[in-house]
Amino acid sequence: MDDDEEVVIIGAGICGLATALALHKKRIKCIVMERAESLRNVAGAAIGIRPNGWRALDQLGIGDNLRHTAVRLKRAREISLDGGKKKELSLVPWDGEARCLRRKDLIDTLYAALPLGTVKFSCQLESIKLDPHSTRPILRFIDGSSNRAKVVIGCDGGNSIIANFLNLKTTKMFPSSAIRGLTNYPNGHLFEHEFARLWKDNILVGIIPVDDNMVYWFCLLPYIPKDEKIWVDPGVIQQVTLELVSDHPQEIRKMIENTDMKSLSITHMRYRAPWDLLTGSFCKGTVTVAGDAMHVMGPFLGQGGSAGLEDSVVLARAMAQLGLNGFESGSKLTVHGVEEAFNRFVKQRRMRVARLSLQTYLTGMLWGTSSFLKKIMYIVLLILLFHNQNGHTDYDCGDL
Ligand SMILES: Cc1cc2nc3c(=O)[nH]c(=O)nc-3n(C[C@H](O)[C@H](O)[C@H](O)COP(=O)(O)OP(=O)(O)OC[C@H]3O[C@@H](n4cnc5c(N)ncnc54)[C@H](O)[C@@H]3O)c2cc1C
The missing domain is CATH 3.50.50.60 (FAD/NAD(P)-binding domain)
Known part of the structure; x- marks a missing residue:
């Protein structure tokens, strides 16, 4: 021994x-x-x-x-972007302490x-x-x-x-996967202190501010991507995510374009x-x-x-x-x-x-x-x- x-x-x-x-x-x-x-x-x-x-x-x-x-995060907001329209589905205040x-x-x-x-x-x-x-x-x-x-x-x-x-x-x-990343806004971002969940075509994009400059986002996909390169190449992960949000509001696309590439990952969920x-x-x-x-x-x-x-x-x-x-x-x-x-x-x-x-x-x-x-x-x-x-x-x- x-x-x-x-x-x-x-x-x-x-x-x-x-x-x-x-x-x-x-x-x-x-x-x-x-x-x-x-x-x-x-x-x-x-x-x-x-x-x-x-x-x-x-x-x-x-x-x-x-x-x-x-x-500190104040609430969770759920929004549907289906049909090209923004519709609030729910707004739930969070009483206890929540941070990202x-x-x-x-x-x-x-x-x-x-x-x-x-x-x-x-x-x-x-x-x-x-x-x-x-x-x-x-x-x-x-x-x-x-x-x-x-x-x-x-x-x-x-x-x-x-x-x-x-x-x-x-x-x-799970027959699904998650892409995650962090985006830094050197001059501050405009996202509210809340957990926003945006639904479109059964793809979920979540956005949570960490602080006034940093935003965490994730994207849940109800499938496993077939492209092998996505599991190892942050450039491919970013490209795939941008395609998924191509008709999302501009601030979402910009957030993904400006993501810190080192923070990008995709996970098959267990x-x-x-x-x-x-x-x-x-x-x-x-x-x-x-x-x-x-x-x-x-x-x-x-x-x-x-x-x-x-x-x-x-x-x-x-x-x-x-x-x-x-x-x-x-x-x-x-x-x-x-x-x-x-x-x-x-x-x-x-x-x-x-x-x-x-x-x-x-x-x-x-x-x-x-x-x-x-x-x-x-x-x-x-x-x-x-x-x-x-x-x-x-x-x-x-x-x-
Ligand atoms: C997309 C996604 C989002 C999530 N969001 C949240 C969230 O918002 N809030 C939340 O609470 N949780 C969240 N989770 C869950 C959370 O990430 C995990 O529950 C947590 O990270 C698990 O921690 P762990 O230490 O148990 O395991 P791991 O983080 O998997 O750590 C295991 C460690 O063991 C090491 N290891 C493995 N095998 C060996 C070996 N044979 N010998 C030596 N070392 C070994 C690994 O290298 C690793 O460092 C999320 C998960 C996913 C997939």
């Missing part, structure tokens, strides 16, 4: 970094192993955070730092709050198995090194090796079926998953990242409640204690993420289907199950 560690987190995305920070605050030593060579703080451009996400960020002690980076953060600000802030050296880059996990004698997880990395960890937390995203080890059902793909969340075993011994590795969902409610932040708080609290905290606590990490903490964590998260994921799924299916009957069915289910469509933002993950 090359190295042995106590608590190993796989993946330095939002959830992995947040979990490391939550554990650090509870004085539980951990390391994060990330396959990329450096922080992945550009992909995805920006992320909307509603009140439930802010509660988690405040528990992590970084809410105030991040508040300064983004303006640059992913870079969020990831960099989480990283900066961690002790130096917590994240180890260029460490791509290849496989995980249990030592038949000690039942301790053995992590093997693609560079040939291995690590016998006492505890493993898989925050390795929607295509997770740790989730496979736990025998979770494979994630599924989800874990809500019913699989109800039945899946999210921990085995001292191994568990959190964030997208547990509950990857479409972006239709903009809650996947915040759910990962909530996970981090609940997971670290469960470990501390069972007395597993204290920096010099190596010996405190008993297999039995960790198992109990993970069971507690999963129990507290299961219904929350299953409901979030179901609402996201129904919202995504409603948007993606062209069948009138199916649309009615999804609307009825949404009304029956989620009559307060913003109720999910009231969730409080509790104190760390």
